[in-house]
Amino acid sequence: MRSPNIAGGTYSLMIWTPIRPGAEDALRAHLEGLDRRSSPLATLPRTHMARWLIVPDMPVPPRTHLRDPLGNQYLLFTSNFDGDVDSYLHELVELMGEAAAIWSHCIGCPRPAEGAALKAYLHRNQVDSGFAFAAYGNASVAQIKTALDKRARLIDLVVRAQEMAPAERRTAFLKQFGSA
């Protein structure tokens, strides 16, 4: 049966790791300090979107006292990426330099936090989705980026081409989009 984590061509991954007591503030500061424009997640080219969250506790329904203490704060990592989870985790531990710095704040994280040991740790802490939705079907990150770039270039050309003579238009088009 198809994994519930799969939507279209993408996989919806969720990893929960408890944070070492006392390390929560440092981890939060570290995550919030990450540069959004050169995110460590950019090292994983199969990633459409991904997030790190710190879950201090489950929210208590308003006007109730139904606390359900987690006991520890948790680091939640979620990711929507192309392809299978096994190779993705492999890439994560191999390519994301920040991975060690982030997950070493967590209970049970291997020391050193790298390689097969880190991969096994992350895999062990994966929680399945019940249901996942993805808007782009089977389109991969690379396909989407290429398509977006082509669209932008076509718009640019279409606007300029309006002012051109037909022969010039043809040349300009083939220059941009021809196979030569």
Next chain:
Amino acid sequence: MKLPAVLPDAPPSNVSGRTTSITLFTTQKWWGRFFMPFMFATSRAFPKALAAMDGLSFISFASWSLIRELPYNGPPQQVRRLRFAHLFFEVSFNGSWTQYIDSSVRVLTTGMYSFWSSSRSFPGPLPAAPFQAFFKDHEVDTSHYYCAYPEATVTTVRSALALEERLDMFAHRAENIPAAAFDAAWQAFLEHAQVHL
């Protein structure tokens, strides 16, 4: 010019370009632990059930999960099994979150009932204001959010993907037709491509 005393809001950590990510957890009523898996299975079996959401075209990814038990890593991790089941919901969308909620509660009203009915304190999808508060009350902050194509939106990505096929076909044709025939072919191409530009 004297600048205003109140400063503008800082850019939030759950926004990347034109996409926002929101994560929330709701505590389930006792029957939620049977009802939610049933909802998940139904949605997987009948993907058309989400056609309305798909049609709104501003949600790129969404996932739901029922959290009952957490993987155990030994002490000092304290809890393995939770007292209640909790519904995890994560969504990435374009536009402001109030726009997202406003659109969802009006257009996806039935779907909203289905997914949130077993959540404690769920006030119903309409009117929008109490539902917005319900959402906010259950939100967990995102510390870092990454999107591979931050300036794109669901409609531009879909347009780009649809356009690419047409464009590739036209480019191939353009190389193989006589130069004099290019303009007519170009106009025909544009007529169909315009809705994606």
Next chain:
Amino acid sequence: MRPPAAPELELPDIQGDILRAYGNSYDRTSYAFVRVDGEPAQARAWFAGLLDHVTTAQPWRRKPLTTLNVALTASGLAALGLSDEAIGSFSHEFRQGMAARAELLGDTGPSAPSRWEEGLGSGDAHVLLTINAQTTADHRRALGKMQAAMQDAGGVGVLYQQDAELLHGAREHFGFADGFAQPAIGGATEDKTLGGGVPQKDGRWRPLAAGEFILGYPDEDSNVDRRRRLPPAPDGALGRNGTYMVWRKLHQDVVLWRRTIEGAAVRYPYGDARKLGAKVVGRWQDGTPLETHPHGPDPEFEPAARGANDFRYAADRDGRRCPLGAHVRRANPRDALGHAGKLSFRHRMIRRGMPYGPVLPDGVLDDDGAERGLVFVSFQASIFRQFEGVQTPWINDGNIFGLGTDKDFLLGDASGSGKMTIQGKQPFFLAPQQAFVVTRGGEYLFVPGIAGLRAIADGVAG
């Protein structure tokens, strides 16, 4: 759930020109932003002196020669001595002020607050007096009285004044008839329901709940709420029968507009500059909607006639009649966003703007150096939902219309990279986006009901 009958609106307590426009006979307007320099108590004495002259929404037996309406900014509420707690009951965006929200509104580059006219957006504009008059003499007299009252009171003075005047044919400076398309408000302007209300699935229309525009009454959400809760409003008398106001001075570069459209029209395959201009706006200059008359204006068109705005976009999904990004289609999408108008009906505004500056005669393509444009004024129960909820996603963006990042070509923030697609068998492209309209300044204000004005004057909320 069937909506309940419209509640009785307390017209004597609501300020005038909100529910029903005063009308085109008041063709001279002054907007005077007053700054309080002195102590709150002193300012309140002056403020109290205004109250007997404030025009309400009560129907007239005889038209007054002039009208007066009063609005306040968040800093104005403070200057008149309102407590922090009371001010805290006003909406977040109102308290922040328009200048602080410039990014959101697309007021960047030449429209940025740092380039606004002296006084606007500075926090020093406290009270806005809007004076409408029927003749120049009446106008001058009213302004004189206003000045005299301020001098007598002391501690208050005019920080910034903008005079405006209706142009012939109720047009704005690009030549388009403006201001006649307004929302149909239950219990107040139901005559506008055909075309001005909420489009229903069966082809009919229904008016909007009054609470979308006046606080203290059920709004559209209240009508689907089992408990019929009212929308958030400032505490007590301050909020009841009041509304929020958006005021923006929009400079119009008429020469740039004419030159751009005429220049582009040379290549436009389907018509002349008039048609191209209509495609950008979504209406012909006389107000005829493009959607109903895609080839030329209707010589019989009466903008103020019942049903003049009775049209929808669902049959024009491709934008071949009225372009998907045309100004009026963006500002009021009706059923264009699908789902029986559910995504647009809570984003309507009452608009009461007035043009300012001398007319540039037809055909003139050289700048005369005169300042001209539109004072944009809107009234709504929620600035965030109804004004900003149009400005940000519909005017300054195109995503929801399937237009990517294309902005309203007429009005949108012009960083020079934008375009507009005029859909058609042979699509036509207008680019780059130009700064036809530049924001010269603006404020978010609150227009209290009469009891609210009195509460402020009496200092009871201090």
